Amino acid sequence: MYGWTGKTLFIDLSRGKLVVGESSRENLKLYLGGRGIGSRILYESTSPDVDPYSPDNSLIFSVGPLVGTRFPGSGRYSVTAKSPLTGILGDANSGGYFGPELKYAGFDAVVIRGRAEKPVYIMIVDGEAEIRDASDLWGLDTWETEDRIRESTSPGVKVACIGPAGENLVRYAGIVNEKYRLAARTGVGAVMGSKRLKAVAVSGEGMVEAADIGRFEEVCDKASELIMEAPGYEYFSKYGTPSIVDRALLAGRISTRNRQTSIFPEGELLSAEELDSKYKVKDRACFACLIHCSNYARVMSGSKCVGGEGPEYETLVCLGSNCWNSDLASIIEMNELCNRLGLDTISTGGTIAWAMECYEKGIITREDTGGLDILWGDSEVMIELIKMIARREGFGDILAEGCARAARKFGEEASRYAMHVKGMELPAVEVRGAKGFGLGLAVASRGADHLRALVNFELIGYPPELGEKLYGSPDSVDPLSIRGKAPMVKYHEDLGAVLDSAIACKYTFFTFYTLSAELLAEALSHLTGVDFTVEKMMRVGERIVNLERHYNNLHGITRKDDQLPRRLLEEPLPEGRLKGQTVELEPMLDEYYKIRGWTSEGIVPKEKLLELEIKVKGER
Ligand code: SF4
Structure with a gap:
């Protein structure tokens, strides 16, 4: 097949079985791949009574025809499952290099069902796959997990894995690839944890065949030119998504204090210029992308240097202005923490902002929090809460449920301050x-x-x-x-x-x-x-x-x-x-x-x- 690999890998973790099957040609034409094919497979394989944490939930990694080609921005993959956060369709999408590698390894999709008896990871190399023991990886953060798998296999292997948040079924845990890229939303990482699946590692030397390579290349060239000639390209590629913070500040449209207002007086401290001039080390890009919207930033935390790719606009607002936090260095640190633990920064920030407002209004007390004062803008407390959420420790166990579920424990007024739709926390806008x-x-x-x-x-x-x-x-x-x-x-x-x-x-x-x-x-x-x-x-x-x-x-x-x-x-x-x-x-x-x-x-x-x-x- 041109564009697609034509192969889908089906894995039943309960039985330890792996089967390579043909991808449904009809479905590929109707739904293309990625999110579309993931949604179709989820629809066919799960009914409304399936619990998201049940072995009967499906976890689908999928790529599309453009993935792994020169088309700009084609380095992505999709993960689909019934969401433990919302109870409805869940999916998340991540950039980096994992998606193309999965395609080069020979698959349009990997459909995972069942639950392993003990922690495992899946190794896929050039059309073949096996389930491997991951007992020694369970409990490690995502960076350690990736390093260990690469050390024991090959440095070129691409890894998508969960951290402690996914293992502990935090309802908004994500899946992390190449340390900084997250399939973040809807709790797909928790579904992976419920299957005792620590990681999927891929390596492939295949290629993507085009029906008309000459004309396809021409379109790729044209697309690249159109992006690079666009007004705003230079600016966006220099500053990345943090530039949206600047625009939001100018427009008076920055979510602040759990959306009680849209004005953040200290907003300049979260601006793209601030990040660029004080903390940025270099640009980073996903596979085949000439926008390179990602900033690689570092900061000292005590005697440690922390950071990495990000923080993006969403993180700057959700862990920044919306929690009344103008300490950019702390957001860089929290961003690393969320990446390592495998947490969605949007839902993490939204849930903490909800807790801060409830604490301010006396709905949540020190008794509930185990003695923590959850005050607006207290970045040290936020860092502590993030660790507690991932470990489901103390008050963190309540926050790990997401703001909608957590609010139900504190009555109707608490629900009024839970900023979500269908159970998922609001993004920055x-x-x-x-x-x-x-x-x-x-x-x-x-x-x-x-x-x-x-x-x-x-x-x-x-x-x-x-x-x-x-x-x-x-x-x-x-x-x-x-x-x-x-x-x-x-x-x-x-x-x-x-x-x-x-x-x-x-x-x-x-x-x-x-x-x-x-x-x-x-x-x-x-x-x-x-x-x-x-x-x-x-x-x-x-x-x-x-x-x-x-x-x-x-x-x-x-x-x-x-x-x-x-x-x-x-x-x-x-x-x-x-x-x-x-x-x-x-x-x-x-x-x-x-x-x-x-x-x-x-x-x-x-x-x-x-x-x-x-x-x-x-x-x-
Ligand atoms: S670098 Fe930015 S623009 Fe490019 S593919 Fe990745 S997320 Fe998209």
């Missing part, structure tokens, strides 16, 4: 100042997620005529308007699903908007030999979004769950340029469901499934 993002977070298929519909379009300041042309309203270019946001979210979700499945990093498309759907369709066609017109390709994206919604519908998800925390709907921002803003969600939801062809309750009707060629489980 202050959606009262970015209404399209608000809609995107409310309807995203994996809970509060800014990447399903990365509608940066509304923040760039494009001319109203362009908004009118693309999304039917000149006001759509205004982040404070709700007009045109439903079609904008739908478009970004559909194209985003293609990118997550192909796989190419969304930043290559949704940062500069110089790469088009036409270019992506051309690349996929020349690579795979399948004729992907733009229409056909966008239909793949729409199919994936609808399949995921159908899966979630089967788990009871409807309009009542497509909500934002009450604070964002009812509490106007108290100060700054966004003073008075809330999110007017309901009219956007009405329009969104209509455009999607869903019922007014947010259910995908059977006709829609048929129209999109989504085979319903159990039906022929």
Whole structure:
């Protein structure tokens, strides 16, 4: 097959069995790979009554046709499982080099089920795989784990592993590859821990064959040129995602004190310039990426030098302003800690911010915390809490459940301050100042997620005529308007699903908007030999979004769950340029469901499934 390897590895950890099978050609064409194929396999293999920690949950590592090629940003992989954080579809996506290596090792996907009797890791080399004992790795952090596996195998091996957080079933544990890259969200690392699977290690010498290598290379060259010539490229590649902090500060749109306000007076201390001038050592990039958005930063902590890649914008806000913490050095240290322990910094920060507000309001007391004062901006306490969360120790055991579950232990008022959607903590963006993002977070298929519909379009300041042309309203270019946001979210979700499945990093498309759907369709066609017109390709994206919604519908998800925390709907921002803003969600939801062809309750009707060629489980 061109583009794909044509092989899927099926592993049953309970029986210790490994089988190499053919990838379903039909499914690859319908769902591409990565997130799409992961969602399809999850839908086919898990029913609503499967507990996320049960051996019957599936854990799927998958790559797409673009992975391992020269196409910009194609060094990613996807991990899919039923989420222990939300109880619905869960997936996460990570960059670095693990994804291409899995492809070179010969597989489109690895489907893992069952639970090993004792800790194991999976070694995959050039089309062959074995389950190995990992008893001596259990308990190690992710950096130690990777080093040990490479020492005992080969230095070139790529490792995706869990740390203590995944082993201890922290509901927002991630999977870490190359020490700094995380498939962070929805608790896929905890699912891995529940299977007693410490790591997946891969090594391969294969290559990706293209149907028309000449024309595919031309499209790759064109894509690279368009990225490097984009206005803003130099700036973004120098400062990376921390530059978004600067833009958010300027706009008065930085989530602060568990979103009680959007103004952080000490925000300059978290700026891209501050990181660049004081702590940055060098740029880092994922495989085949010329944006190199990642900053490698170091800082002294006592007698130790700590740091590594990051912190990214999300981490700077979630462990910074949103916890009233302006100590950038402490965030670099916490970032390393989360990487080593295998924790999602967004959910970690969101849960700590919730605890800080509850402590401030007297809902949580010193008695609950075991004597810790959880005060705003106390970075030493935050570091201690992160360690306690990963070990599920004392109050950390409660925080390890995520803010939604933890809040239930402290009553209704505590739940009011839990900033989550469908159980997953909110990302950095202050959606009262970015209404399209608000809609995107409310309807995203994996809970509060800014990447399903990365509608940066509304923040760039494009001319109203362009908004009118693309999304039917000149006001759509205004982040404070709700007009045109439903079609904008739908478009970004559909194209985003293609990118997550192909796989190419969304930043290559949704940062500069110089790469088009036409270019992506051309690349996929020349690579795979399948004729992907733009229409056909966008239909793949729409199919994936609808399949995921159908899966979630089967788990009871409807309009009542497509909500934002009450604070964002009812509490106007108290100060700054966004003073008075809330999110007017309901009219956007009405329009969104209509455009999607869903019922007014947010259910995908059977006709829609048929129209999109989504085979319903159990039906022929
Ligand atoms: S833009 Fe950043 S995250 Fe995306 S592939 Fe490039 S380096 Fe990785």
